[in-house]
Amino acid sequence: MTLECKNVWEHISEYLDQQLEPKLLADIEKHLENCEVCSAILDSTRNILVLTADNRTFELPVGYSERLHARLEKAIRESAKPNNDSA
């Protein structure tokens, strides 16, 4: 069965997540071999995902961890006080 481009686009996510049934996967791969447009869409989407997962894309503020643990430390100390409500 030949797939139309539109059918391929519907399954790009599942393709990237490797969740396709073997039959559909084979059909899609066959389509991709012959369709530059779909190949390009697939590649660009994949690349966007690689970039999304790249730690440099979404960075933590400088000193974030230190401030977090300092505040936590304070909360932990407070919880250890005798009159807390966890009795």
Place this chain on the structure above:
Amino acid sequence: MPATVEREKELIARIIAGETDLFHELIRPYERMVYLSILTMLRNTQEAEDAAQEVMINAFRHLKSFRGDAKFSTWLVTIAMNEGRQRLRKAKAAQFESLDEGKEDRQGDFTPAVLTDWREIPSEALEKKEMRQKLREAVEQLPPIYREVLVLRDLEELNQEETASALGINITLVKVRLHRARMMLQKILAPYLRAVAPAKKGFFGRMFQ
């Protein structure tokens, strides 16, 4: 890398038993995840940082209620998502955002950008700072219901079950929203990518296998 499940269980038990200092160690692998999941909701670094701190403190205070039937990371993300949503509501941003919520799962046709002279992003473009900036903006532009799923799945790399559990939605919805989120990103970024990535005629090899 997150500690093993066994190590986490042990840590949690010991913290509850009174070795509270171990909480620092317990949450260390998840600092980034908590901050980023909130940041992408609130879009404000200052507030996201404050919210992330609150989340960790709340997690500490309520650690006893962690049942262990979910993963600790999922439990933590659930708290983070709730904190983010709560702040959004407070900021009245929710008023604006709810417009997007209304669209929910309307069967729209999210088609990718199809450009006849489309070329994939060459690796040099991926290395560009502007590219990352553009992607951050694109993620922030996504309607919240799609953004949430994308952040948990593709940024934090939680699996479908964990994402579903953290957001309180079913797996089918996770898949549908993730697909749409990705297609929206592709669509938003395509014209820009075309601009930063000079066409390489005939080059269609896959970059990442």
